Amino acid sequence: QSALTQPPSVSGSPGQSVTISCTGTSSDIGNYNRVSWYQQTPGTAPKLMIYEVSNRPSGVPDRFSGSKSDNTASLTISGLQAEDEADYYCSSYTSRNTWVFGGGTKLTVL
Amino acid sequence: EVQLVESGGGLVQPGGSLRLSCATSGFTFRSYWMHWVRQVPGKGLVWVSRINSDGSATSYADSVKGRFTISRDNAKNTLYLQMSSLRAEDTAVYYCARPSMSYSEAGGFDHWGRGSLVTVSS
Numbered sequence: 043q044s045a046l047t048q049p050p051s052v053s054g055s056p057g058q059s060v061t062i063s064c065t066g067t068s069s070d071i072g073n074y075n076r077v078s079w080y081q082q083t084p085g086t087a088p089k090l091m092i093y094e095v096s097n098r099p100s101g102v103p104d105r106f107s108g109s110k111s112d113n114t115a116s117l118t119i120s121g122l123q124a125e126d127e128a129d130y131y132c133s134s135y136t137s138r139n140t141w142v143f144g145g146g147t148k149l150t151v152l
Numbered sequence: 153e154v155q156l157v158e159s160g161g162g163l164v165q166p167g168g169s170l171r172l173s174c175a176t177s178g179f180t181f182r183s184y185w186m187h188w189v190r191q192v193p194g195k196g197l198v199w200v201s202r203i204n205s206d207g208s209a210t211s212y213a214d215s216v217k218g219r220f221t222i223s224r225d226n227a228k229n230t231l232y233l234q235m236s237s238l239r240a241e242d243t244a245v246y247y248c249a250r251p252s253m254s255y256s257e258a259g260g261f262d263h264w265g266r267g268s269l270v271t272v273s274s
Contacts, residue, residue, distance in 0.1 A: 045196070078260035080197070087247060087267065088197065093260030099252065131197050135257060139211045141187070146196040 046071065046132055046144035053150040059120040062147045064132030065113060070142055072113040076135035079108055079117045083128045091130075092117060119149070127151045154178040154263045156248050161268030168238050172268055174231040174248030182206070182226040183254040187261060188233050190244035200246070201233065205255055216242075238272045245269050
């Protein structure tokens with residue numbers, strides 16, 4: 043059960059857009075739409091930002107969007123704000139009836 | 153208000169055992185599958201285990217299979233994780249998490265506890 047692959051860090055200036063990738067395999071992302079994204083700030087529990095590839099829970103700004111192509115899912119944050127600085131994790135259901143997370147990406151707002 | 157409160161963490165020696173609990177309130181516990189996720193401080197999230205709504209189906213990460221047992225008491229609205237043969241690499245904050253959709257694993261984990269720290273050390 044290898045972790046999904048995310049870039050360790052991304053950065054952007056306020057107002058810009060950033061995209062975080064999450065690469066898996068045909069046994070997880072490639073075969074299921076149960077891909078979620080979580081935001082975590084230091085000392086807090088993760089917060090659900092995107093579920094089922096591209097759906098936003100109520101209360102999550104529409105600046106956050108998700109997509110998927112083949113074995114790779116992506117989280118795009120547009121109109122970057124200082125408050126978006128956090129760690130982001132992707133997650134996917136797998137063919138073994140388990141779940142797997144990505145290694146996490148630290149977003150820095152310059 | 154949905155609440156998940158973990159307890160039972162602490163310091164345990166390698167090879168020892170510990171049982172974590174996750175007390176829940178604010179929703180119909182028996183209708184939801186439940187999960188455990190762990191995180192080494194400063195590191196990433198790692199999925200550990202899940203149990204279906206009536207407790208009849210479970211699954212585990214390879215790293216804990218055969219050592220950890222997930223269970224639930226729907227009468228007490230409580231989720232458990234029995235951990236045995238603990239190793240130093242099991243040291244982490246353990247979160248319980250609830251999917252957003254009932255009777256399903258769909259919808260992502262929309263509610264999390266604050267976590268319980270387990271430290272495995274001699």
